[in-house]
Amino acid sequence: MARSLLAVAAVLGALAVVRLPGAPSTTITLGAEAMPEASLLAIERENGCLDDGAGGGAADERRSARWPEWDTNTMAGGDVPPIRVVSDPYPTLHSVAVDAQRQRVFVSDPNRHALWSYDRTAASKGSEAVRPLTGIRGPATGMMFVAAVTVDPAAQEVYTVDNDIGDRLMVFPYDASGNVRPKRVLQVPHQAWGISIDRARDEVAVSVEGPREIVVYRREAKGSDAPLRTIRGPKTGLGDPHGVFLDGANGEIVVANHGNQGGRQPTPGDQPRGRRGGPLAAGTGTFTGGRFEEPSITVYPAEARGDVAPVRRIQGPLTGLNWPMALDVDRAHDEIAVANSGDASIRVFRRKDTGNVAPVRVIKGLRRQRATWRRSACSVTRRRGLQQSASAIPAPSRTTRSAMNSSSPIESASRGSRRLPGWQTGTRSRRG
Structure with missing residues (x-):
């Protein structure tokens, strides 16, 4: 019925929620003057939007219990199917992981909430699409904005992390396909993005954007298991972290x-935060004003925890870093x-x-079959002999076009593109 429709509009500093037709409207006015700090904190805490917090335990459970589920809430609306659906049938390839031993490439697809796998040597000879070996997709998977992906060749498992509102790390077997449930699920902090596994340490590291932290879990952690340790605080130099690599061989x-540095100071220390935020520790989490620092690559000891400075930092105009991803x-x-x-x-x-x-060296240029590298990610395995080039680099040796909508020692995928280019080992630029 028309009376069940809700319209939400932001006009002239007001947020209006209107029931149509015949029902009174509700307007929440956002004043021009800044709200008091106490009021801001109260709103953030109530809605679970605090970037920093020392939550956890019984307090965190009480906060989670206040979030209504659709089958128990009393608010208007509910689990109502849409009248019409407009959808994009094509994938947007985001992150890629390679198992060179088994000749498999796994690619995340946030547009279709999916995870595809291809033969490593698959290639499109023209404009035709390559059919994937497997495709994990559907409501049972629980996947939403599938950000990073990585593989555990020893266990033949593929790991994904959901960004935005997903807040979950999911693990699937290599041969899983279709609308299947994950083998296991781990609740991770809000805005998790990157993921890395180290078999020698039997650990998995996850980067978290807004809170500017790296959380490390047992490799087989699941459910609400707490992290083993957390790197977080102003000394760390973390700023909107994305790609992460847990290098057990070198202990880093x-x-x-x-x-990007948010307006609220990150809470230093190793104490786990609540999944949806939590109360601020005394003297921390104050508003300091947001700012942009130069992009960087920071390196920490593998055992680091709390507010620790990096042992090395690659940063500055010579690096050319600009939105570094995986x-x-x-x-x-x-x-x-x-x-x-x-x-x-x-x-x-x-x-x-x-x-x-x-x-x-740099791989860059407008050569044939170029990908649209927005928010791209790469995975590197054994490769040799790529000579440094200031700009132009040979076209990829092959490009995999995704169906329904790979590939070589250097693999890359890009959000906004349906191509997965690969370069052969020994590739040299024309300048070489």
Whole structure:
């Protein structure tokens, strides 16, 4: 019925929620003057929007209990099906992970809330689409904005992290396909983005954007299991962290930072936060004003916890870093490769680089079958001989076009693109 419709509008500083027709409207006026600090905190706490908090335990359980489920709430509306649905049938490839031993490539698709896998050597000869080997998609999967993806070849498991409002880490078997439930699910902090597994340490690291933290869990953690340790605080230099790599062989955690610093000071320390925020610790979480710092790659000891300074930091104009997304450490060649979304490039640094240093080489250019590298991600396995190039780089040796909508020692995927380019080992630029 028409009376059940709700309209929400923001006009001239007012948020109006209107029941149509014949029902009185409700207007929440947002005044021009700043609200008192106490009022802001009360609103944030009630809605679970605090960036920082020392929640957890019984207090966190009480907060979670206040969130109504659709089958128990008494508010207007409910689980009402839409009258019409307009949907985009094409995927947007976001992050990629490669199992070179089993010749499998896994790609996340936030547009269709899906996870696709392809043969590593699959290639489109023209404009035709390549059919995936598997496609995990549907309401049973629980996937929403599927951000990062990684694989555990030993267990033949693929891990995904849901960003935005998903707040979940999900694990599926390699051979899973269709509308299937995850093998296990872990509740992670709000705005989780990156993920990395280290089998030697039997741990998984997750980056969290807004709170500017890195949380480390047992590899097989599930449900509401607490992290083993957390890196968080102003000394860490974390700023909107995205890519993360837990390098157990070298005893380090490597992080790619956009540099965004929210207006509220992060709570220093190792105490887990509530999943939806929590009360502020005394003297912390004060408003300091938001700011943008230069993007960076920061490195911490693998055992780091709390408010610790990085042991190395790659940052400055020579780096060319601009919206660095996923990254990978090539232990064989002692290098770090990062997908640089801001200028559609892949930048490679020496693992022990620090300060304002230029990359040792860059993959970038407008050559044939170029991807649309917005918010791209890359995964690097064994590769050799890519010569440094200031701009133009050879076209990828093959490009996988996604169906329904891969590939080589250097793989990349991009949100907003349906292509997965790959470059062969030994590739050299024309300048080489």
